[in-house]
Amino acid sequence: MKPSAQKIYLASKSPRRRELLRQIGIEFELLMLRDQTPRGPEVSEAVLPNEQAEDYVARVTLEKALFAKQTMEWRKLPLRPILAADTTVVLDGRILGKPADEAEAIAMMQSLSGRTHQVLTHVVVLHGDKTYRTTQRSDVAFAALPDALIRNYCATAEPYDKAGGYGIQGQAALFIMDIAGSYSGIMGLPLYETGQLLKQAGLQIL
Template sequence: MTPASAPRLYLASASPRRRELLAQLGYPFDVLILDVPEEKSPAESAADYARRLAQAKALAGWHSCGGRLPVLGADTIVVLDEQVLEKPRDQQDAERMLTALSGRQHQVMTAVAVAGATGVSVTLVTTEVTFRVLSAKEITEYWHTGEPADKAGSYGIQGLAGKFVSRIEGSYTAVVGLPLLETDLLLQQYL
Protein backbone atom coordinates (compact mmCIF):
# COMPACT_ATOMS: atom_id res chain seq x y z
CA MET A 1 0.00 0.00 0.00
CA THR A 2 1.28 3.46 -0.87
CA PRO A 3 1.46 6.11 1.84
CA ALA A 4 -1.13 8.89 1.45
CA SER A 5 1.67 11.45 0.99
CA ALA A 6 3.37 9.58 -1.88
CA PRO A 7 3.04 11.57 -5.11
CA ARG A 8 0.24 10.47 -7.41
CA LEU A 9 1.26 12.73 -10.28
CA TYR A 10 3.83 15.21 -11.54
CA LEU A 11 3.24 18.89 -12.25
CA ALA A 12 5.28 20.03 -15.25
CA SER A 13 5.52 23.69 -14.21
CA ALA A 14 7.86 26.02 -12.36
CA SER A 15 4.96 28.33 -11.47
CA PRO A 16 4.47 28.74 -7.71
CA ARG A 17 0.86 29.76 -8.42
CA ARG A 18 0.14 26.46 -10.18
CA ARG A 19 1.73 24.55 -7.31
CA GLU A 20 -0.49 26.35 -4.79
CA LEU A 21 -3.63 25.77 -6.85
CA LEU A 22 -2.89 22.09 -7.50
CA ALA A 23 -2.26 21.60 -3.77
CA GLN A 24 -5.82 22.85 -3.15
CA LEU A 25 -7.13 19.81 -5.01
CA GLY A 26 -5.51 17.52 -2.44
CA TYR A 27 -3.50 15.30 -4.78
CA PRO A 28 0.06 14.66 -3.58
CA PHE A 29 2.44 15.63 -6.40
CA ASP A 30 6.04 16.35 -7.28
CA VAL A 31 7.23 19.09 -9.62
CA LEU A 32 9.15 18.63 -12.85
CA ILE A 33 11.01 21.63 -14.24
CA LEU A 34 11.21 21.35 -18.02
CA ASP A 35 12.32 23.60 -20.83
CA VAL A 36 9.56 23.57 -23.45
CA PRO A 37 9.89 26.21 -26.19
CA GLU A 38 6.97 28.66 -26.20
CA GLU A 39 6.59 30.17 -29.64
CA LYS A 40 3.34 30.65 -31.51
CA SER A 41 3.20 29.61 -35.15
CA PRO A 42 1.94 32.41 -37.44
CA ALA A 43 -1.18 30.54 -38.59
CA GLU A 44 -1.97 29.06 -35.16
CA SER A 45 -5.02 30.35 -33.27
CA ALA A 46 -4.56 31.49 -29.68
CA ALA A 47 -6.65 28.56 -28.40
CA ASP A 48 -4.65 26.02 -30.42
CA TYR A 49 -1.41 27.60 -29.20
CA ALA A 50 -2.41 27.28 -25.53
CA ARG A 51 -3.58 23.68 -26.03
CA ARG A 52 -0.39 22.74 -27.89
CA LEU A 53 1.86 24.18 -25.17
CA ALA A 54 -0.03 22.45 -22.34
CA GLN A 55 0.12 19.15 -24.21
CA ALA A 56 3.83 19.60 -25.03
CA LYS A 57 4.62 20.25 -21.34
CA ALA A 58 2.63 17.20 -20.19
CA LEU A 59 4.23 14.93 -22.78
CA ALA A 60 7.74 16.25 -22.09
CA GLY A 61 7.16 15.52 -18.40
CA TRP A 62 5.75 12.07 -19.18
CA HIS A 63 8.88 11.18 -21.16
CA SER A 64 11.28 12.71 -18.62
CA CYS A 65 9.81 10.71 -15.71
CA GLY A 66 9.76 7.49 -17.72
CA GLY A 67 5.99 7.21 -17.53
CA ARG A 68 5.98 6.46 -13.78
CA LEU A 69 3.04 8.74 -12.96
CA PRO A 70 0.59 10.94 -14.88
CA VAL A 71 1.94 14.40 -15.70
CA LEU A 72 -0.08 17.61 -15.66
CA GLY A 73 0.99 20.47 -17.94
CA ALA A 74 -0.67 23.86 -18.27
CA ASP A 75 -0.26 27.10 -20.14
CA THR A 76 -1.95 30.46 -19.69
CA ILE A 77 -2.10 33.14 -22.36
CA VAL A 78 -3.66 36.59 -22.54
CA VAL A 79 -5.49 37.48 -25.76
CA LEU A 80 -6.57 40.95 -26.89
CA ASP A 81 -8.20 41.44 -30.29
CA GLU A 82 -7.11 37.91 -31.25
CA GLN A 83 -3.45 38.78 -30.55
CA VAL A 84 -1.54 36.79 -27.92
CA LEU A 85 0.16 38.98 -25.30
CA GLU A 86 3.20 37.00 -24.14
CA LYS A 87 5.46 37.74 -21.18
CA PRO A 88 6.98 41.22 -21.59
CA ARG A 89 10.47 41.57 -23.02
CA ASP A 90 11.13 44.74 -21.01
CA GLN A 91 9.45 47.73 -19.36
CA GLN A 92 8.43 49.32 -22.66
CA ASP A 93 6.79 46.08 -23.82
CA ALA A 94 4.91 45.70 -20.51
CA GLU A 95 3.71 49.30 -20.64
CA ARG A 96 2.52 48.79 -24.24
CA MET A 97 0.49 45.73 -23.21
CA LEU A 98 -1.02 47.26 -20.09
CA THR A 99 -1.93 50.42 -22.02
CA ALA A 100 -3.68 48.24 -24.63
CA LEU A 101 -5.58 46.36 -21.88
CA SER A 102 -6.63 49.58 -20.11
CA GLY A 103 -10.39 50.07 -20.15
CA ARG A 104 -10.88 46.99 -22.33
CA GLN A 105 -12.11 43.42 -22.15
CA HIS A 106 -9.69 40.62 -23.02
CA GLN A 107 -9.56 36.85 -22.77
CA VAL A 108 -7.35 34.71 -20.60
CA MET A 109 -7.01 31.17 -21.93
CA THR A 110 -5.63 28.40 -19.78
CA ALA A 111 -5.12 24.98 -21.28
CA VAL A 112 -4.57 21.98 -19.04
CA ALA A 113 -3.23 18.65 -20.27
CA VAL A 114 -2.65 15.34 -18.54
CA ALA A 115 -0.39 12.69 -20.07
CA GLY A 116 -0.60 9.14 -18.77
CA ALA A 117 -0.49 5.50 -19.78
CA THR A 118 -3.75 5.83 -21.73
CA GLY A 119 -2.63 8.89 -23.75
CA VAL A 120 -3.06 12.61 -23.30
CA SER A 121 -6.18 14.72 -22.66
CA VAL A 122 -6.43 18.48 -23.00
CA THR A 123 -9.06 21.00 -21.91
CA LEU A 124 -9.20 24.75 -22.48
CA VAL A 125 -10.87 27.33 -20.24
CA THR A 126 -11.46 30.88 -21.50
CA THR A 127 -12.27 33.68 -19.07
CA GLU A 128 -13.30 37.21 -20.01
CA VAL A 129 -11.48 39.87 -17.98
CA THR A 130 -12.17 43.61 -18.10
CA PHE A 131 -9.71 46.23 -16.86
CA ARG A 132 -10.70 49.65 -15.63
CA VAL A 133 -8.93 52.60 -17.27
CA LEU A 134 -5.31 52.76 -16.06
CA SER A 135 -3.17 55.88 -15.90
CA ALA A 136 0.36 55.94 -17.33
CA LYS A 137 1.63 56.56 -13.79
CA GLU A 138 -0.15 53.45 -12.45
CA ILE A 139 1.27 51.33 -15.26
CA THR A 140 4.84 52.55 -14.65
CA GLU A 141 4.52 52.10 -10.89
CA TYR A 142 3.15 48.59 -11.42
CA TRP A 143 6.13 47.68 -13.61
CA HIS A 144 8.50 48.81 -10.87
CA THR A 145 6.95 46.35 -8.40
CA GLY A 146 8.54 43.56 -10.46
CA GLU A 147 5.26 41.65 -10.60
CA PRO A 148 4.51 41.93 -14.34
CA ALA A 149 7.98 40.90 -15.57
CA ASP A 150 7.26 37.15 -15.83
CA LYS A 151 3.51 37.19 -16.48
CA ALA A 152 1.59 36.70 -19.71
CA GLY A 153 -0.05 40.00 -20.61
CA SER A 154 2.22 41.72 -18.06
CA TYR A 155 -0.06 41.21 -15.07
CA GLY A 156 -0.97 38.81 -12.30
CA ILE A 157 -4.62 38.96 -11.20
CA GLN A 158 -3.77 37.32 -7.87
CA GLY A 159 -1.37 40.14 -7.00
CA LEU A 160 -1.34 43.90 -7.20
CA ALA A 161 -3.04 43.93 -10.62
CA GLY A 162 -6.21 42.55 -9.02
CA LYS A 163 -7.16 46.19 -8.40
CA PHE A 164 -7.17 46.81 -12.18
CA VAL A 165 -9.94 44.28 -12.81
CA SER A 166 -13.45 45.72 -12.98
CA ARG A 167 -15.14 42.51 -14.16
CA ILE A 168 -14.44 38.83 -14.64
CA GLU A 169 -16.66 36.29 -16.40
CA GLY A 170 -15.49 32.73 -15.95
CA SER A 171 -12.90 30.98 -13.82
CA TYR A 172 -10.76 33.13 -11.54
CA THR A 173 -8.38 30.21 -10.89
CA ALA A 174 -7.92 29.77 -14.66
CA VAL A 175 -6.73 33.38 -14.86
CA VAL A 176 -4.29 32.69 -12.02
CA GLY A 177 -2.99 29.68 -13.96
CA LEU A 178 -4.94 26.49 -13.22
CA PRO A 179 -8.74 26.10 -13.44
CA LEU A 180 -9.53 23.93 -10.41
CA LEU A 181 -12.83 22.42 -11.56
CA GLU A 182 -11.62 21.41 -15.02
CA THR A 183 -8.24 20.22 -13.72
CA ASP A 184 -9.88 17.98 -11.13
CA LEU A 185 -12.24 16.46 -13.70
CA LEU A 186 -9.30 15.80 -16.03
CA LEU A 187 -7.17 14.24 -13.29
CA GLN A 188 -9.99 11.92 -12.23
CA GLN A 189 -9.59 10.19 -15.61
CA TYR A 190 -5.95 9.33 -14.80
CA LEU A 191 -5.77 8.81 -11.03
Protein backbone atom coordinates in the same frame (compact mmCIF):
# COMPACT_ATOMS: atom_id res chain seq x y z
CA MET B 1 -1.43 10.66 3.30
CA LYS B 2 -2.35 9.45 -0.19
CA PRO B 3 -0.57 6.36 -1.54
CA SER B 4 2.20 7.07 -4.04
CA ALA B 5 -0.09 5.89 -6.85
CA GLN B 6 -2.25 8.92 -6.11
CA LYS B 7 0.62 11.36 -6.65
CA ILE B 8 1.16 13.13 -9.94
CA TYR B 9 4.04 14.84 -11.70
CA LEU B 10 3.59 18.56 -12.30
CA ALA B 11 5.37 19.72 -15.45
CA SER B 12 5.42 23.41 -14.56
CA LYS B 13 7.67 25.93 -12.85
CA SER B 14 4.72 28.09 -11.78
CA PRO B 15 4.48 28.58 -8.01
CA ARG B 16 0.83 29.54 -8.53
CA ARG B 17 0.00 26.13 -9.99
CA ARG B 18 1.70 24.44 -7.05
CA GLU B 19 -0.37 26.55 -4.65
CA LEU B 20 -3.59 25.69 -6.48
CA LEU B 21 -2.89 21.95 -6.51
CA ARG B 22 -2.18 22.04 -2.79
CA GLN B 23 -5.47 23.89 -2.30
CA ILE B 24 -7.40 20.88 -3.63
CA GLY B 25 -5.24 18.33 -1.84
CA ILE B 26 -3.31 16.95 -4.81
CA GLU B 27 0.13 15.59 -3.97
CA PHE B 28 2.72 16.10 -6.66
CA GLU B 29 6.38 16.01 -7.54
CA LEU B 30 7.90 18.56 -9.87
CA LEU B 31 9.08 17.43 -13.28
CA MET B 32 10.12 20.79 -14.66
CA LEU B 33 11.28 21.62 -18.15
CA ARG B 34 14.43 23.65 -18.65
CA ASP B 35 14.36 27.01 -20.37
CA GLN B 36 18.10 27.01 -21.05
CA THR B 37 19.98 24.16 -22.66
CA PRO B 38 22.73 24.20 -25.32
CA ARG B 39 19.93 23.83 -27.88
CA GLY B 40 17.59 26.33 -26.26
CA PRO B 41 14.42 25.64 -24.25
CA GLU B 42 13.24 22.04 -24.09
CA VAL B 43 9.81 23.23 -25.22
CA SER B 44 9.62 26.45 -27.21
CA GLU B 45 6.81 28.88 -26.39
CA ALA B 46 7.24 30.76 -29.67
CA VAL B 47 4.02 31.36 -31.58
CA LEU B 48 3.91 29.74 -35.02
CA PRO B 49 2.99 31.86 -38.08
CA ASN B 50 -0.77 32.49 -38.25
CA GLU B 51 -1.34 30.32 -35.17
CA GLN B 52 -4.58 31.06 -33.34
CA ALA B 53 -4.48 31.54 -29.57
CA GLU B 54 -6.55 28.43 -28.80
CA ASP B 55 -4.31 26.28 -31.01
CA TYR B 56 -1.16 27.84 -29.56
CA VAL B 57 -1.97 27.26 -25.91
CA ALA B 58 -3.14 23.68 -26.60
CA ARG B 59 -0.04 22.83 -28.63
CA VAL B 60 2.45 24.21 -26.11
CA THR B 61 0.74 22.47 -23.19
CA LEU B 62 0.69 19.10 -24.94
CA GLU B 63 4.35 19.46 -25.92
CA LYS B 64 5.26 20.17 -22.29
CA ALA B 65 3.32 17.13 -21.09
CA LEU B 66 4.84 14.83 -23.71
CA PHE B 67 8.37 15.99 -22.98
CA ALA B 68 7.78 15.44 -19.26
CA LYS B 69 6.52 11.92 -20.04
CA GLN B 70 9.69 11.22 -22.03
CA THR B 71 11.76 12.51 -19.11
CA MET B 72 9.89 10.26 -16.69
CA GLU B 73 10.63 7.26 -18.92
CA TRP B 74 14.28 8.19 -19.61
CA ARG B 75 14.97 8.62 -15.89
CA LYS B 76 13.05 5.43 -15.03
CA LEU B 77 10.93 7.34 -12.52
CA PRO B 78 7.83 5.75 -10.96
CA LEU B 79 5.00 5.87 -13.49
CA ARG B 80 2.45 8.51 -12.47
CA PRO B 81 -0.02 10.81 -14.18
CA ILE B 82 1.57 13.95 -15.60
CA LEU B 83 -0.15 17.33 -15.48
CA ALA B 84 0.90 20.28 -17.62
CA ALA B 85 -0.80 23.62 -18.17
CA ASP B 86 -0.19 26.81 -20.08
CA THR B 87 -1.92 30.17 -19.89
CA THR B 88 -2.12 32.88 -22.50
CA VAL B 89 -3.70 36.32 -22.56
CA VAL B 90 -5.52 37.34 -25.72
CA LEU B 91 -6.69 40.79 -26.85
CA ASP B 92 -8.48 41.15 -30.18
CA GLY B 93 -7.08 37.77 -31.22
CA ARG B 94 -3.50 38.83 -30.43
CA ILE B 95 -1.47 36.76 -27.98
CA LEU B 96 0.17 38.79 -25.22
CA GLY B 97 3.16 36.93 -23.82
CA LYS B 98 5.47 37.83 -20.96
CA PRO B 99 6.84 41.36 -21.39
CA ALA B 100 10.56 41.43 -22.06
CA ASP B 101 11.17 44.87 -20.57
CA GLU B 102 9.49 47.88 -18.99
CA ALA B 103 8.57 49.49 -22.31
CA GLU B 104 6.80 46.34 -23.45
CA ALA B 105 5.03 45.98 -20.09
CA ILE B 106 3.78 49.57 -20.30
CA ALA B 107 2.52 49.02 -23.83
CA MET B 108 0.66 45.87 -22.74
CA MET B 109 -1.03 47.63 -19.83
CA GLN B 110 -2.01 50.51 -22.07
CA SER B 111 -3.57 48.10 -24.57
CA LEU B 112 -5.53 46.32 -21.79
CA SER B 113 -6.69 49.55 -20.15
CA GLY B 114 -10.45 50.02 -20.37
CA ARG B 115 -10.88 46.81 -22.39
CA THR B 116 -12.07 43.23 -21.90
CA HIS B 117 -9.59 40.54 -22.83
CA GLN B 118 -9.52 36.75 -22.67
CA VAL B 119 -7.39 34.40 -20.58
CA LEU B 120 -7.03 30.89 -21.97
CA THR B 121 -5.61 28.08 -19.85
CA HIS B 122 -5.13 24.67 -21.41
CA VAL B 123 -4.65 21.67 -19.11
CA VAL B 124 -3.33 18.25 -20.14
CA VAL B 125 -3.18 15.09 -18.03
CA LEU B 126 -1.26 12.11 -19.43
CA HIS B 127 -1.72 8.73 -17.79
CA GLY B 128 -0.52 5.55 -19.45
CA ASP B 129 -1.55 5.77 -23.08
CA LYS B 130 -4.47 8.11 -22.33
CA THR B 131 -4.57 11.88 -22.86
CA TYR B 132 -7.11 14.07 -21.09
CA ARG B 133 -7.24 17.75 -21.97
CA THR B 134 -9.39 20.86 -21.94
CA THR B 135 -9.20 24.62 -22.48
CA GLN B 136 -10.81 27.01 -20.00
CA ARG B 137 -11.61 30.57 -21.12
CA SER B 138 -12.30 33.59 -18.93
CA ASP B 139 -13.13 37.19 -19.83
CA VAL B 140 -11.38 39.88 -17.79
CA ALA B 141 -12.47 43.54 -17.83
CA PHE B 142 -9.86 46.15 -16.91
CA ALA B 143 -10.76 49.64 -15.74
CA ALA B 144 -9.34 52.62 -17.61
CA LEU B 145 -5.84 53.04 -16.17
CA PRO B 146 -4.08 56.41 -15.91
CA ASP B 147 -0.60 56.41 -17.42
CA ALA B 148 0.95 57.28 -14.05
CA LEU B 149 -0.63 54.19 -12.49
CA ILE B 150 0.59 52.00 -15.36
CA ARG B 151 4.12 53.31 -15.02
CA ASN B 152 4.14 52.83 -11.25
CA TYR B 153 2.96 49.25 -11.70
CA CYS B 154 5.49 48.49 -14.41
CA ALA B 155 8.29 49.81 -12.19
CA THR B 156 7.62 46.85 -9.86
CA ALA B 157 8.82 43.29 -10.51
CA GLU B 158 5.29 41.96 -10.92
CA PRO B 159 4.64 42.15 -14.70
CA TYR B 160 7.72 40.34 -15.96
CA ASP B 161 7.07 36.63 -15.41
CA LYS B 162 3.40 36.59 -16.33
CA ALA B 163 1.51 36.31 -19.60
CA GLY B 164 -0.11 39.64 -20.38
CA GLY B 165 2.05 41.38 -17.81
CA TYR B 166 -0.15 40.79 -14.80
CA GLY B 167 -1.39 38.25 -12.28
CA ILE B 168 -4.91 38.43 -10.87
CA GLN B 169 -3.58 37.42 -7.44
CA GLY B 170 -1.16 40.38 -7.30
CA GLN B 171 -1.37 44.17 -7.32
CA ALA B 172 -3.05 44.13 -10.72
CA ALA B 173 -6.21 42.97 -8.93
CA LEU B 174 -6.72 46.72 -8.42
CA PHE B 175 -7.27 47.06 -12.18
CA ILE B 176 -9.91 44.35 -12.64
CA MET B 177 -13.52 45.47 -12.71
CA ASP B 178 -15.11 42.16 -13.61
CA ILE B 179 -14.34 38.57 -14.55
CA ALA B 180 -16.52 35.98 -16.25
CA GLY B 181 -15.07 32.51 -15.94
CA SER B 182 -12.64 30.88 -13.53
CA TYR B 183 -10.55 32.85 -11.03
CA SER B 184 -8.18 29.91 -10.64
CA GLY B 185 -8.03 29.54 -14.42
CA ILE B 186 -6.85 33.14 -14.70
CA MET B 187 -4.21 32.33 -12.07
CA GLY B 188 -3.01 29.47 -14.25
CA LEU B 189 -4.89 26.29 -13.33
CA PRO B 190 -8.71 26.06 -13.48
CA LEU B 191 -9.45 23.87 -10.50
CA TYR B 192 -12.86 22.51 -11.49
CA GLU B 193 -11.65 21.42 -14.92
CA THR B 194 -8.37 20.09 -13.51
CA GLY B 195 -10.23 18.03 -10.92
CA GLN B 196 -12.43 16.54 -13.64
CA LEU B 197 -9.41 15.55 -15.75
CA LEU B 198 -7.64 13.96 -12.78
CA LYS B 199 -10.77 11.98 -11.94
CA GLN B 200 -10.93 10.74 -15.54
CA ALA B 201 -7.30 9.65 -15.14
CA GLY B 202 -8.30 7.58 -12.10
CA LEU B 203 -7.19 9.78 -9.21
CA GLN B 204 -9.29 10.05 -6.10
CA ILE B 205 -10.24 13.69 -5.47
CA LEU B 206 -11.59 14.18 -1.95
